[in-house]
Amino acid sequence: MASAVMKPSVTCEIVESTKEPVFEVGSGSHGVTKLVHNYSIEDNINQLFEAIDIRSLSRNIGPSHQMGRDTLQRNLSKRPIRVGSSQATGIGISEPLSLKQALRGLCISQASEMAAMKRLARPSGLSGISEAGTIKRLYRAVVVEANVSGIPLSEGKGNFVEFSLVPEKNVNLYEKMPETEILVDSNSSAALPEAMLENAEPRKNIAGNEIFPLPTNIRSKTSGIELDKNGSLNFGHSLSSTQAGKRVLEVDKDVSASFKIKNKPRTSELNPSFSPICSVTGSKLGKSANHSPHLLKPAFRNKNFIKKSVKQVSSCSSSNFSELCKMRSDGVSDPSMTSKFDCEIQNSSQKSEKKESKTCSSLSTSSNLSSEATSNVLESGATKPKECSSSDSRAKAAVTERSRSREKGKISQSSKSSIGDHSSTSTTSISEDSSLSGSSCCSGNRPHMSKDLRWEAIRCVQRQHGSLSLGHFKLVKRLGCGDIGTVYLAELSNTHCLFALKVMDNEFLASRKKLTRAQTEREVLQILDHPFLPTLYAHFATEKLSCLVMEYCPGGDLHVLRQMQSGRYFSEQAARFYVAEVLLALEYLHMLGVVYRDLKPENILVREDGHIMVSDFDLSLRSAVNPTVLKSSSPIAEPEKKISSLCSESSCIHPFCLQPSWQVPCFTPKVLSAASKTRKLKADLAVQVSPLPQLVAEPTSARSNSFVGTHEYLAPEIIKGDGHGSAVDWWTFGIFLYELLYGTTPFKGSGNDDTLSNVVSRSLRFPESPIVSFHARDLIRGLLVKDPENRLGSVKGAAEIKQHAFFDGLNWALIRCAIPPELPKLCDGGLAAPATASQKKDGIRCSKDNKAIEENVEFELF
């Protein structure tokens, strides 16, 4: 019986095995292993590794036995397991050097892919990671090309042996989050803007999915599940919809530069009966999933679940979008499911076409709008929806539930209004089509939302009815009204798909010279595809009305949310989160050549999951953008930044900070061969790092003389009429941060004129209370520099601002997966914050609106 014996000599040899005969091992200083039994290759390789293990162990057994025992213990605790075994009793790998020898010729990329697959396949609670260090984290699974390793193989047994090196120890999941990875669906990953990916290095696994390292304190947005500090699972936040506190101030500025202001004063009182802030950590998602009829983001990638859902799909009525939508809201996100949906939808549309709409498409028939009335708003040539005898009871129930869920109360209104004057603009207008007729689905080339079933719901209606019209929507409630139109929560009939429907009166727009604004908004919306910006699903127009079908954002806006905070200001942490997301949205807009110009808390809507959505683009300035690659200044020029960026924090944001666990093994195998080496590399980099070039895509050529914005947010150069460009967004960004932190804007005067003069001439002051960190104040100071040339962000745009110390430790690339600040409790249905008396009227007015449309009387738009 062959057995392996460790010789306490310098050269270790594997001589014999006391167990089952596996190897007969040749002796000698080289320790050549000779295969004498035709056991499985797995066993052979395992044995080889045992031998390596033993050999390396023996090296440690020298003069001190104690040392040898310690090493043995250490190494035992790192033991990986055999292929296919769930027990940690297989091969032992003790030292990186031995491992390197043994694993020469490994296919590293395949190894890491398999590691990722295996980790994902394991129950999360068991995904502990041993202390074996970087090498074992990244080499958990390897494919050994046996012939490269010098192991003779039996013919016909194949040349590959798969090893799984998995950790044995279960550890606190939360602690080990930095070492885990998130699987991002290949399609949705495309949604990550490049700016957000600058620090994370995704790699593709076998399935073609991109894998990103997952740092501490993150959750999977797709699953909606997050981990608290104890490692226990919480469900995603939901926030009540709060359209109420809109600072509505209608401002018209005619060509002659004077402007009329209809000021609806901003009351700063909240209804005392409104519930104070309370944590929603817990079961919110489940609740909102039940009550809120709008679609949730794709959820779990759970095989079983998907299978089950596929069954449901195949058995569901092909014409019933409700089912499809519901299933999507239940979390079906698998691409295969989408194609399945597509098939079903295709079939459904074909079938229903064949049946000449005799079978109930009921897409518009259960609408509140009567067919007679809808004929008024149906565009010319559109097929008039047929009457349907049976309405969708589930849709009705959902709507009833929603209307029941409207909470009562009173909320403050904002006095900040947007001033829009394009009269003197020198904007480069990029217009696609200005015709106000026809309808269009805007799904083209939008990877971020491509899996969203709402696209298909709209397409389905278009297929069935030729084009989309107002008659296909049930208006659920009025969300609010702006300078150029009124926004409704609307359900695409019979689909459970909710949208924000912005309805604009063409005549009104023309008479107030606001057609350009409406057009700008549509054009900007059409090019957006970003997690923090709204999706435009479709737009259509009649002779009388123009409509934008947008993504509905149920969480209200930051102005209202701020007033719900104690002290009416956000904590610094919450403010940092919101401004960071806004910054990414602005960065994306600037890259598209869009200067936003209307940043204020009122325009920052909160999604159900607590992340933000920047809205309202009618004041945007569009221009060409010239991306420039700027060479960073030398590390000597910015010693503080560079060195501080090389910190030990796993969530460091600085592009120069190379996190060992974030390295892509394919490119840096040597760096990752041992934790100590990585540490050394990191230390070396602190000295040697050479500056990387930076991509700057600021629309620096954008110039305008328009007097646009909101008084308290207007940049000095706008007020002075000096002409302005993208730097105005960094000014407003400073005011925005100030308001979130202090609950007021810095230059607010007793009236608008006062405010404007303060903006131009008064120096920036910070109140003593609340106490705000130096970094936050420093950032505000940098942004609120009156001369736009010297303003932070004016040279390198968002990239400059992102590097400010206020954002230290923030993971830009994965912020959309970060846990948003706690939100006030959702009211039932998650649709609305407390309704004001006027809102209560709105509820009634909603139905009146429909009536108004029906009767073609003055539609309450403005």
Ligand SMILES: Nc1ncnc2c1ncn2[C@@H]1O[C@H](COP(=O)(O)OP(=O)(O)OP(=O)(O)O)[C@@H](O)[C@H]1O
């Ligand atoms: N996608 C959306 N989801 C939910 N609510 C929305 C959405 N878009 C707009 N709203 C709400 O509808 C209201 C009107 O929005 P709109 O953008 O038309 O006007 P505004 O913000 O006052 O801008 P402006 O007057 O500058 O056009 C706002 O209170 C806003 O909160």
